Amino acid sequence: MAEKIELSRHDRMSVAWRSQFLQGSWNYERMQNVGWAYALIPAIKKLYTTKEDRSAALKRHLEFFNTHPYVASPIIGVTLALEEERANGAAIDDAAIQGVKIGMMGPLAGIGDPVFWFTLRPILGALGASLALSGNILGPILFFVLWNLIRMSFIWYTQEFGYKAGSAITQDLSGGLLKDITKGASILGMFILAVLVERWVSIKFVVQLPAKKLAEGAYINFPNGAVTGGKLQQILGEQASGMSLTKMAPNTLQANLDSLIPGLMGLLLTFFAMWLLKKKVSPIVMIIGIFIFGIAMHALHIM
Amino acid sequence: MSIISMVLVVIIAFFAGMEGILDEFEIHQPLVSATLIGMATGHLTAGIMLGGSLQMIALGWANIGAAVAPDVALASVASAIIMVKGNNFTPTGISVAVASAIPLAVAGLFLTMIVRTVSVGLTHGADAAAKEGKYQTIERLHLVGILLQGLRIAIPAALLIAIPASAVQEALGAMPEWLTGGMAIGGGMVVAVGYALVINMMATREVWPFFAIGFALAAVSQLTLIALGAIGVALAFIYLNLSKMGGNGGGGSNGGGAGDPVGDILDQY
Numbered sequence: 001m002a003e004k005i006e007l008s009r010h011d012r013m014s015v016a017w018r019s020q021f022l023q024g025s026w027n028y029e030r031m032q033n034v035g036w037a038y039a040l041i042p043a044i045k046k047l048y049t050t051k052e053d054r055s056a057a058l059k060r061h062l063e064f065f066n067t068h069p070y071v072a073s074p075i076i077g078v079t080l081a082l083e084e085e086r087a088n089g090a091a092i093d094d095a096a097i098q099g100v101k102i103g104m105m106g107p108l109a110g111i112g113d114p115v116f117w118f119t120l121r122p123i124l125g126a127l128g129a130s131l132a133l134s135g136n137i138l139g140p141i142l143f144f145v146l147w148n149l150i151r152m153s154f155i156w157y158t159q160e161f162g163y164k165a166g167s168a169i170t171q172d173l174s175g176g177l178l179k180d181i182t183k184g185a186s187i188l189g190m191f192i193l194a195v196l197v198e199r200w201v202s203i204k205f206v207v208q209l210p211a212k213k214l215a216e217g218a219y220i221n222f223p224n225g226a227v228t229g230g231k232l233q234q235i236l237g238e239q240a241s242g243m244s245l246t247k248m249a250p251n252t253l254q255a256n257l258d259s260l261i262p263g264l265m266g267l268l269l270t271f272f273a274m275w276l277l278k279k280k281v282s283p284i285v286m287i288i289g290i291f292i293f294g295i296a297m298h299a300l301h302i303m
Numbered sequence: 304m305s306i307i308s309m310v311l312v313v314i315i316a317f318f319a320g321m322e323g324i325l326d327e328f329e330i331h332q333p334l335v336s337a338t339l340i341g342m343a344t345g346h347l348t349a350g351i352m353l354g355g356s357l358q359m360i361a362l363g364w365a366n367i368g369a370a371v372a373p374d375v376a377l378a379s380v381a382s383a384i385i386m387v388k389g390n391n392f393t394p395t396g397i398s399v400a401v402a403s404a405i406p407l408a409v410a411g412l413f414l415t416m417i418v419r420t421v422s423v424g425l426t427h428g429a430d431a432a433a434k435e436g437k438y439q440t441i442e443r444l445h446l447v448g449i450l451l452q453g454l455r456i457a458i459p460a461a462l463l464i465a466i467p468a469s470a471v472q473e474a475l476g477a478m479p480e481w482l483t484g485g486m487a488i489g490g491g492m493v494v495a496v497g498y499a500l501v502i503n504m505m506a507t508r509e510v511w512p513f514f515a516i517g518f519a520l521a522a523v524s525q526l527t528l529i530a531l532g533a534i535g536v537a538l539a540f541i542y543l544n545l546s547k548m549g550g551n552g553g554g555g556s557n558g559g560g561a562g563d564p565v566g567d568i569l570d571q572y
Contacts, residue, residue, distance in 0.1 A: 025448025
C-alpha cells in the first residue's frame with residue numbers, strides 16, 4: 001500500500017454539515033436514503049478515485065435508511081471509519097456496512113425521539129413561548145440559539161465519537177450511558193410536561209353557583225345612618241383585612257375547582273386525550289373536536 | 304402589505320417548508336417563523352405573541368408512529384398571514400388567526416404526502432446516477448427534493464397573500480362573538496392534545512411519580528419555568544445516582560423490595 005488515505009477534519013466537517021439535510025428528499029420507498037448518500041459524498045470523493053469504486057460506494061449508500069435525524073451522526077461517524085478502512089484495503093464487505101447502519105438506526109432512534117422531540121423541544125419551546133406570549137423577542141431568540149447550539153454540537157461531537165470509536169461503538173449501544181441519558185430525559189420530560197399541563201391547558205368555567213351566605217363577622221356591617229370618621233376608619237380597616245362587602249359571597253364553579261388544585265380540569269382533559277390516542281383516535285380529529293366543543297360551551301355560557 | 308413584505312413572507316414560507324422536513328434549524332416552529340413574518344410585515348410584537356401561543360399548542364406535535372399531527376410549518380405561516388391580513392392584533396385576533404389556520408395545516412398534510420411520493424422518483428433517479436458514478440446528479444436530485452418541500456409551504460402562502468386583505472377582514476369581521484370567543488376557548492384547551500401525544504410516548508410506571516411532582520409544584524405560581532426546570536434536572540440526577548448506589552450496595556437493602564423502580568434498575572445492572 002502506497003499511502004494511507006485519511007479523511008481530514010475538513011472532510012468530516014463537510015460531511016457533518018451535509019448531514020443536516022438528511023431528510024431533504026424523504027420518500028416512502030427508502031426514506032432518508034438519498035440524504036444519507038448526499039451527506040457521505042465528500043468522503044466518497046476523497047476515498048475512491050475510480051468510477052467503478054465510486055459507483056459501488058454510491059449504490060451501497062442509497063439503500064434504505066431511516067432514523068432520528070440527529071442521531072444519524074454517530075452512525076455516519078462509524079460508517080466513515082469503516083469506509084476509510086475499506087478504501088485502505090481492509091476486507092469490509094457491503095453487508096458489513098449495511099449491517100452497522102441497520103443495526104444502529106433502530107436503537108438510536110429510540111434515544112433521539114425522547115431526548116430531542118419529547119424533552120428538549122417541549123422545554124425550550126415552552127420557555128421561549130412563555131416569554132413570547134408577552135411580546136418579548138428574547139423568547140424566539142432564546143429558543144432558536146439554544147436549540148441550534150445544542151443540536152450542532154451534538155451532531156459534530158457524536159459523529160467524531162463514532163468515527164474514532166469505529167465499529168466498536170455498536171457493542172456499547174445498549175450500554176449504561178445511553179440508557180442513563182434516555183431515562184434522565186424521560187424523567188425531566190415527564191416533570192416538565194406536568195408543569196405545562198398545569199400552567200397552559202386553560203379551561204375556565206363561567207358558571208355561577210348559588211351564592212353562599214357568609215357567617216357573621218366575615219362581612220362588613222355597614223351602619224344605616226351617617227358615618228363618622230372613626231367608623232369609616234374601622235370599615236376601611238375591615239375591608240383591608242379581607243372582609244366581604246356584601247352578606248352573600250359569589251360562588252363560581254371555577255373557584256370551587258381551583259380550591260382542589262388549580263389546573264385539575266386541564267389534567268383530566270389531557271388524560272382523556274391520552275386515552276383517546278390509545279383508542280387510535282387521530283389527533284387531528286381531537287383538535288377539531290376540541291375547537292367545536294369550545295365554541296359550543298361558549299355559546300351556552302358554560303365557559 | 305407592501306410588495307417587499309409579500310416577497311419576504313413567501314421566502315420565509317419557503318424556508319419554513321424546507322425546515323418542515325429537515326427538522327434541524329427549527330425555523331418552521333411557530334416561535335421562529337411567526338416572529339420572522341411579523342418582522343417582515345412590520346408587526347413584530349404581534350408576530351412574537353402569535354408565535355408564542357401557537358408554539359404552546361404545537362409543542363408536542365410530532366409525527367411518531369401512527370399518530371399524525373397537523374403541519375406545523377403551514378400552521379405557523381398561514382396563521383401569521385391571516386393575522387396580518389385581518390389587521391387585528393389583539394389577543395382575540397391572534398387566537399382567531401391560530402384557530403382558522405389549523406384546518407389549513409391539516410389540509411397541508413396532503414401536500415406532504417404528495418411531495419414524499421414524488422421523492423420516490425428522485426430515489427430512482429439517484430440509483431441511475433449511482434450506476435454511472437455521477438455524484439453531482441445525486442446532489443442535484445437531493446436539492447430538488449428540498450426545493451419541493453420549500454414550495455409545499457411557499458405556494459399556499461403566496462395564494463393566501465393573493466387574497467385581498469378586505470376579503471379576509473370581512474370574513475373575520477363577520478364572525479359573531481360566540482364564534483371568536485369560542486375559538487379562543489378551544490385554543491386554550493387544544494394544547495392538551497400535543498401534551499397527550501408526548502406523554503403517551505414517554506410514560507412508564509417508573510416516571511409517573513415525576514409527573515405528579517411536577518403538576519403539584521406547577522400550582523405554586525411563584526416558581527418560574529426556569530426554577531421548575533432546575534428542580535426537574537436535579538430530580539433526574541438524584542434518581543439516576545440513587546439507582547446506581549442501590550446497584551453497588553447489592554441486595555437492595557436500601558433500594559426497597561422487588562417491584563419498585565429502583566429494584567427494576569438493580570436487576571439491569
